[in-house]
Amino acid sequence: MSKKIRIGRTDLVVNPIGLGANAIGGHNLYPEIDEQVNRTLLKTAFNEGLDFIDTAFTYGMGRSEEIIGEVVKELGNRQEVIIATKGTQKLIDGETIVDNSPEYLRETVDASLKRLQTDYIDLFYIHFPDKNTPKYEAVGALKELKDAGKIRAIGVSNFSQEQLIEANQDGYVDVLQGHYNLLNRQAEKDLFPYTIEHGISFVPYFPFASGLLAGRYTKKTTFNDFRANMPHFQGEAFEQNLQKVETLKEIANAKQTEVSNIVLAWYLAQPAIDTVIPGAKKPEQVxxxxxxxxxxxxKDEIETIDRTFS
Structure with missing residues (x-):
């Protein structure tokens, strides 16, 4: 089944299943990744009808953007692909600094355009807020870039409700990207009422809670990476979460599909969400x-999942 949706009030129309590209060229995040596999994954995604890619400067410090730009140029499908990227970080003496100043936003957008080998970015996000720049001034700089045709839609990421309200003072914010999944539903209280009221589309990241919501783990699974320190992977909380995932497995089995598909479908059923961007390292995951x-x-299944993870 093929369907397209509009992202909020933008003119961006996409397959609602996108691709979070932090494992494309993100050697700083996943040291073991293979760029040739990355290229195959992207080509597979495009061939299968996926047309929305979400990347960022910090995914490989520009390398993710470069690979995406090279593949899109090779395939000649720029008009068919919606590219979202994020910026605001810069390296100074080996330290990462967040800078939302209008001057740096103009500079970082130009740098992304160059790496992506394109003359426009479909959706550009302020990746993180800084401490000094008024949020509406930063968004105002992106509005100027939008008017100039360098970007098509304006996003902010990792903004609190208060920061979002300030950023949207002039009504220019189109998309908010934030942490949200069945195990972390705080955004429903803090952010969704505002985004729905103001026509801002919410794009969740960490949709599978580092794999826990994909149904891959059992009580015997052990972790020796960043997950080992996450509360929802420890002790009783881990066992309770696994029990909740059993409900997802029952629904998935009845529909002859995977738990991951049930989870993504539940997100897309939420009024605040138009599109999801699960990550992938292998073509078959896409x-x-x-x-x-x-x-x-x-409706009953949606409500059952809602109750289970409330």
């Missing part, structure tokens, strides 16, 4: 994520 489009959750 293909599996796209099968979400074949999943129809009933």
């Amino acid at each position: 293909i599996q994520n796209l099968k979400t489009l074949d999943v129809q959750l009933s």
Whole structure:
């Protein structure tokens, strides 16, 4: 099944299943990644109808953007692909500094355009707020870039409700990207009422809670990476979360699909969310994520999942 949706009030129309590209060229995040596999993954994604890519400068400090730009140029499909990227970080003496100043935003957008080998970015996010720049001034700089045709839509990421309200003082914010999944639903209270009221589309990151919501783990699974220190992977909390995932497995089994597809379908059923951007390291993961489009959750199933993870 193929369907397209509009992202909020923008003129960006996409397959609602996108790709979070932090494992594309993100050697600083995933040292073991293979760039040739990255290229195959992107080509597979495009061939299967995925057309929304979410990247950032910090994914490989520009390398993710470069690979995406090279593949899109090779395929000649720039008009068919919606590219979102994020910026604001810069390296000074080996330290990462966040800078939302209008001057730096103009500079970082130009640098992203060059790496992506394109003359426009479909959706540009302020990746993190800084401490000094008024939020509406930073967004105002992006509005100037939008008017100049360098970007098509304005996003902010990792902004609190208070920061979002300040950023949207002039009504220019189109998209908010934030941490949200079935185990972390705080955004429903803090952010969704405002984004829905103001026509701002919410794009969740960490949709699978580092794999826990994908149904891959059991009580015997052990972790020796960053997950080992996460509260929802420890002790009783981990066991309770696994029990909740069993409910997802029952629904997935009844529909002959994967838990990951049930989770993504539930997000897309939320009024605040138009699109999801699950990550992938292998081409087959992209293909599996796209099968979400074949999943129809009933009202009862949506409510069952809601109650289970409330």
